[in-house]
Amino acid sequence: MTSLYDEVSPAPAADVPTKRVTINVNGEARTVDVEPRLLLAHLLRQGLKLTGTHTGCDTTSCGTCTVLFDGRPVKSCTMLAVQADGHEVETVEGMSSASELHPVQEGFKQEHGLQCGYCTPGMMLAAKALLERNPDPTEDEVRWALSGNLCRCTGYQNIVKSVLWAAQKMRGQNPEA
């Protein structure tokens, strides 16, 4: 069991209620005691130390906190950790193995789909979910699928190219051809 905020010395006050939840995070069952009001994004970042999930706007607008919830993109800053009990959550840390990148990750690097990197994990997860249900999207379909994720650096054009690159690769085509 992982204790929350273990960087903080005192234990939570006795009168703070907690609830035990088990969430499958990146293929591994994690059981934690959480305050009912704890946001999923904060559980992932602070409790489980998965800091690839970012928080940007706190209002479900920017999408930097996007994770896959049972395979569908959700914004983890507006979801309670207790709502994830018994569900599967995938974060950016779960996208690649030690030796192999997911094609979406490769695509973002090849097509310069990122600059500061802050929106990138959420963007890539939204793209991965798209490609899993639509392996051959049009440019418009990519743009629509990513319209819940803001980027301030790239202007999106290269992000769209990155996703199309990954789609080609996942279909077994050579994206560099």
Add this chain to the structure above:
Amino acid sequence: MAPLDELKIGGMGASRRRVEDNRFIRGKGRYVDDIVLPGMLHMEVLRSPVAHARIKSIDTSAAWEIPGVRLVLTGETMAARNLAWMPTLSYDTQAVLATDKVRFQGQEVAAVVADDPYIAKDACSKIVVEYEQLPPIVNPVQAQAPDAPLIRDDKENQPTNKIFDWEIGDKAATDRAFAEADVISKTELHYPRSHPSPLEPCGSIADYDRATGKLTVYMTTQAPHIIRAAVAMVAELPEHMIRIVSPDLGGGFGNKVPIYPGYVVSILASILTERPVKWIEDKSGNLISTGFGRDVYLQGEIAMRKDGKILGMRMHTISDHGAFYADAQPTKFKIGLMHSAFACYDIPAAHLTSEGWYTNKAPGGVAYRCSFRVTEAMFFQERMIHNAANDLGMDQAEFRRVNLVKDDMFPYRTAFGFLTDSGQYKKCLDIGLEAIGYQNFKAEQEEARKRGKLLGIGISTMTEPLGAGNSREYDIIGIKMFDSAELRVHMTGKAILRTGAKTQGQGHETTWAQIVAHELGIPADDIVVEEGDTDTAPFGMGTYASRSTPVAGAAVAMVSRKIRAKARKIAAHLLEVSEEDIEWELGRFYVRGNPERGVTIQDCALAAYSNVPDGMEPGLENNAYYDPPNLTWPFAAYICKVEVDPATGVWDVLKFVAVDDCGVRINPMVVEGQIMGGLTEAYAMANMQYITFDEEGNCIGANYMDYLLPTAWETPGFELHEVVTPCPHHPIGAKGIGECATVGGPAAFVNAVINAIEHTGVRNVDMPLMPNRVYEALKTGSDISGMPPVRVD
């Protein structure tokens, strides 16, 4: 031996894939909020809900009672340590935590430090502040009313709300030009307040160690060395005991240059608790309290001859600086480099007058993705040029051709005294016109009218000053604007490079290594780049105003050349010839006349640690401080074609062509990324992105539901073209590029929309050109002013 292929070693001109991406795509970036220190506490800031009020009392007792609260700070806590006020980057003062009054909505009033961020937020909500409300001032017109309340009653010798009057240029010569003119064209408009809004808000972790006396601050800053100097002055700590670390930044765009109260409070909180204290601003805090851009009113006039020749121009700007004059800009220039306006045009006489005002709005006019208010300058310029061509009845492209500085006129001294040194302005314009299909536009426009649609075309041509210094003219609070690089070549020929700049998405870890590869022939993959830690990086002024490549990038080239000069001596020693007989090709020295006999740079590196000639210091490392002789002057021609739906006022971009000349491109892929990103911010400001205030001084735009940023869905595609005119004074011929598109882009969009509707008599619609404004303008045939506090939407 075949010479090295520079592109294969990742040298200049290679679209090398970025090395920093390897961690970002795995979620392994390390931003401030990702850092956890042992025993770390969390801080939350309480902000003022009102724009202007006297603080009658603050009761923190209920906050102290919440379990897990370690410290509650108010203005009184700060004042007891002489920290209630701090200096700004423009020689003004700014409240850290308010003591007497609050002067804008969102101003920092108190702070709570607790075991976790939730507890700190809970406790903040328990602080009771009693305010006595005062009339708020939300624009410069109200600020200058004779009976206007005095916002800065804390200052001596501040009888009114005016901050400054400033002027530059030759008034007499300009008056003469206007007297001789055949046609005078006038333009008035407002460039609305905007916020850079990087997705990552600001934050810090202050870690004061009483045992050593050392203060370490992990902080979202684009300029760590300036912060170190400022902290030394504000907190009265010795500079060598302050370490500022700027880790990965989730965007900056100018927002992360100033010093914000949250940083200072977290430092004091760490000193008082003797624990690391983390403060992470929320998005609303970022949008309502930190450095904004623009908010300038312009009146401008152009004097012309009938044949289109511009004889003179004058501008008057009225700028709204908020409650504290906290602009991040060079000391000598009160309204930034506004006088760079019209630098690409050959104009004999010009005069600029400026006034700045305090209002009850957030402080800190930062250079939002531009070099010190150059965005306003170029937007005003191109809106004035557009109106002037119309007033003359001359074609927009032809009017620009007549007045653009010609290729054979460089170096060219502008009427305001800048020296532009290179460019091919007409060529860039012509490439853009060809690409957009300018020749056929009139016919296309006619055809569209038959379909009930209005087409418009907008041109924006501009050169902007990027890369401050030189240090004679450019300083921030007295600190000269040069930059630096330090290069250490290890014995196996691998190297580490550090600079005084600080990347925040620009890709320095990739591109700086390419400059070293170009100068030394060491493969870029063999060079690691580090920035942002003041304990290890050489002193520099940081990254903003597109100054990294013009200044720090030049220092990288210069330090590489110092390394090469020493390696040449080592090579002579290894080859047993005199230094004069040594020739250089990329990555290798050889004996003149005998190219087979040579040693590589890696051979020299090994010898530097194992076999140096008698009398030579061992090692192969050096540093360079670079003070540029001039700014760099990239040029851009942006041309936009839009279709306006008269039934709704909605406009769509049909095509956007960008022709950029930023000199030699180190990494073309990265340059194009900068241009596309900049054009998107230009589109944002033209279309939707602005911050305004109601009559009470409430910020409208305090979250992403009110402050609209474009998504992948709306943002148009951009067609990029390239012209290369090397910068004559930069060691590798490069010019700045990070901001050209944000600076020059907005006018292309706006000119295009205005062009589509100007047959109705409309001359101006203030940004953002939201559908309701465009619709209203079309319906009434009159101009639409966006001047707050009256919202038209």
